[in-house]
Amino acid sequence: xxxxxxxxxxxxxxxxxxxxxxxxxxxxxxxxxxxxxxxxxxxxxxxxxxxxxxxxxxxxxxxxxxxxxxxxxxxxxxxxxxxxxxxxxxxxxxxxxxxxxxxxxxxxxxxxxxxxxxxxxxxxxxxxxxxxxxxxxxxxxxxxxxxxxxxxxxxxxxxxxxxxxxxxxxxxxxxxxxxxxxxxxxxxxxxxxxxxxxxxxxxxxxxxxxxxxxxxxxxxxxxxxxxxxxxxxxxxxxxxxxxxxxxxxxxxxxxxxxxxxxxxxxxxxxxxxxxxxx
Numbered sequence: 001x002x003x004x005x006x007x008x009x010x011x012x013x014x015x016x017x018x019x020x021x022x023x024x025x026x027x028x029x030x031x032x033x034x035x036x037x038x039x040x041x042x043x044x045x046x047x048x049x050x051x052x053x054x055x056x057x058x059x060x061x062x063x064x065x066x067x068x069x070x071x072x073x074x075x076x077x078x079x080x081x082x083x084x085x086x087x088x089x090x091x092x093x094x095x096x097x098x099x100x101x102x103x104x105x106x107x108x109x110x111x112x113x114x115x116x117x118x119x120x121x122x123x124x125x126x127x128x129x130x131x132x133x134x135x136x137x138x139x140x141x142x143x144x145x146x147x148x149x150x151x152x153x154x155x156x157x158x159x160x161x162x163x164x165x166x167x168x169x170x171x172x173x174x175x176x177x178x179x180x181x182x183x184x185x186x187x188x189x190x191x192x193x194x195x196x197x198x199x200x201x202x203x204x205x206x207x208x209x210x211x212x213x214x215x216x217x218x219x220x221x222x223x224x225x226x227x228x229x230x231x232x233x234x235x236x237x238x239x240x241x242x243x244x245x246x247x248x249x250x251x252x253x254x255x256x257x258x259x260x261x262x263x264x265x266x267x268x269x270x271x272x273x274x275x276x277x278x
Contacts (some may be wrong), residue, residue: 003028005071009039010078015209021057035080036063075106084109104253107132108212110202113230117243128253132230135244136211143227145193148170150184161228166198166274174260
């Protein structure tokens with residue numbers, strides 16, 4: 001039985017719980033929030049919709065963070081009424097989770113790369129355990145825009161997204177349509193996609209929740225699918241830096257990191273964006 005613990009029953013945490021349950025990707029979801037009654041109400045609502053959506057995922061709620069000890073994956077989401085976990089509160093939470101569980105930590109928020117940086121620098125948590133799922137949502141936006149420009153289906157499009165928001169780097173040289181190299185994108189269209197992606201960031205809780213669900217599924221199944229995720233890795237000869245890269249996941253966290261070919265302009269942009277955050 002696969003169990004996922006979600007820290008926070010806010011809009012993002014609730015959206016993620018519903019997506020995991022409706023797609024039947026795990027056996028049990030535990031919503032953890034100090035607003036226990038709110039979390040319990042959301043859990044009950046999702047459970048009651050299960051028969052309609054042909055899902056038997058069991059969703060429950062608690063205010064006890066220690067419940068993460070039995071989870072296969074732990075997702076950091078958002079507190080009810082307080083938004084995404086951030087700052088000292090997030091650091092304390094991650095530190096406590098690290099003492100309770102050896103499971104990978106999935107960071108679902110749009111700004112959670114900042115929390116991941118603190119976890120690496122101050123808590124010294126192994127980099128392979130930390131994965132940020134928000135870049136999957138950025139890639140989805142880029143895929144939808146590229147599909148509009150080329151008359152394709154966004155389901156068939158693949159666009160690797162690297163770096164940090166809002167200055168994402170889109171590896172167009174590795175973009176695909178139905179498995180073949182993406183064709184028909186003029187330079188001005190690619191530039192337009194990048195501009196719109198920047199203007200639309202951050203996305204809403206449902207997009208971020210769906211992105212986190214995709215990462216959870218890829219990790220638990222050791223999928224060979226390549227996803228753009230925030231991870232920590234050495235960059236420019238310095239200690240590990242958190243930024244979006246193309247990875248394959250496993251139940252233990254990051255399995256493989258792939259480096260797509262970039263143009264000189266893209267490489268300069270990536271280096272400037274990443275190194276400016278240190």
